[in-house]
Amino acid sequence: MxxxxxxxxxxxxxxxxxxxxxxxxxxxxxxxxxxxxxxxxxxxxxxxxxxxxxxxxxxxxxxxxxxxxxxxxxxxxxxxxxxxxxxxxxxxxxxxxxxxxxxxxxxxxxxxxxxxxxxxxxxxxxxNPKVITTPKVAAVAADGIQLIAVARVTVRANIQQLVGGAGEDTILARVGEGIVTSIGSAQTHKEVLENPDKISKLVLQRGLDAGTAFEILSIDIADVDVGTNIGAKLQTDQASADLKVAEAKAEERRAMAVAEEQEMKAKAQEAKAKVIEAEAEVPKAMAEAFRSGNLGIMDYYKMENIQADTDMRESISKPGSSSSRKKDK
Incomplete structure (x- = not known):
């Protein structure tokens, strides 16, 4: 076993x-x-x-x-x-x-x-070259119209620069920058819409594949759409800003006017107070004149008659008084 x-x-x-x-x-x-x-x-x-x-x-x-x-x-x-x-x-x-x-x-x-x-x-x-599609690239022509472009970039690998060369992201970034520059240099957006191949030619002339791991064979504009009117929007915003500035200045002037009016009213009140204070001194001065003999009783009645006549004339001259209306008739 x-x-x-x-x-x-x-x-x-x-x-x-x-x-x-x-x-x-x-x-x-x-x-x-x-x-x-x-x-x-x-x-x-x-x-x-x-x-x-x-x-x-x-x-x-x-x-x-x-x-x-x-x-x-x-x-x-x-x-x-x-x-x-x-x-x-x-x-x-x-x-x-x-x-x-x-x-x-x-x-x-x-x-x-x-x-x-x-x-x-x-x-x-x-x-076999590879086709890279760029994301939508927005740019503004000289006339203020925004254009949105999409490009297809045909690239071929550069074997000699694969080590240390930039990748696809750099190619896309450079092509996008070239598209923005090309559209921005156009006088009107219609020029770009009529000849989109101008963008391709201008971008290819910039040598965008330098220092990258690829060689750009062609850049083809796949689509160009019209965006917003950036120029008109900027003008509208500027007009709105100018309006707010004008309103602020008008409010400042109104505040200054109100302040000046208040100041004038204060000065008028001060002057009126001084007049009342001066009028309060008149009876004292008259009593002193009676005691000193400088003012007689007849002089006093004569002065009172003159004052009454003056008050009557002022009352007649005021608008809306009955005497004034009879005179106008």
Whole structure:
């Protein structure tokens, strides 16, 4: 019984050891590489496993590159994988560039891949240009009419400037700036509507693809719509602002006039008070004149008659009095 259990353990351990051996020594992958004319040693595959590099990724990529006529080594592919690159994507990009007669070296492809760009997609865009549609760009012509334009930009990847070159966002921003400048330089919005291709020509002349990872092939204006009348709106706003300023100045003048009127009333009240005060001194002066003998009784009656006559004349001369109405009749 004990011998049977021991035999089962030995067999089980042998099976596990066999699979462990196949894991560290990928014999099947080595045989595939040999039949594909790829020179890779069995011990080299074991070392890849130890360095935590998937042998299948390196060997299969090397087989694909060899079948396409590319001369690469396992060391180069392994180094790129350890640097964090995408080996299959680089191999596909190199094969695609070779078939399209595009000069792309392995080091350049790996640099593009490690820079964070999809090198295979870049080669595809270099072979088949890509169309980028700009968002709606609003600009104002010299006559104050707003125009809203949409452009389609056809670009081709510039392999030589993929590392360090600006991306699509820069292209869109520069094209939008060029559209705004072109519309703003037009005398009237009708000129733009009649010949939208002028925008394309002016924008292309500015060399907007300098320092970018793309080469602009063409800029086509897809749509131009008329927006609001910015000039009229600005004039309306200016008129409204001028009206408010005028109203403020008028209110200031009215306030000053009211203040002056109040000041005049205050002065009149002050003068009236002085007159009343002076009139109050008259009886005192007359009494003093009687006591001193400077004023007689006849002089007093004569003065009273003169005052009465003066009051009567003033009453007659006032508008609305009965004597005045009889005189007018």
């Amino acid at each position: 004990g011998e049977g259990i021991g035999l089962i353990v030995i067999i089980f351990a042998g099976i596990i050891g066999f699979f462990v051996f196949l894991y560290f020594v990928p014999v099947g992958l080595w045989i595939t590489a040999r039949f594909s004319n790829v020179k890779v040693g069995l011990f080299e595959l074991v070392l890849m496993r130890v360095r935590k590099v998937p042998p299948s990724v390196v060997v299969n990529s090397l087989i694909t590159a060899t079948k396409a006529g590319l001369q690469l080594s396992t060391k180069e592919l392994e180094t790129h994988y350890l640097a964090g690159g995408h080996v299959p994507s680089v191999i596909k990009a190199l094969i695609s560039a070779d078939k399209a007669n595009i000069n792309l070296e392995f080091k350049q492809a790996t640099a593009i891949d490690l820079a964070g760009r999809d090198v295979f997609e870049a080669v595809q865009i270099s072979v």
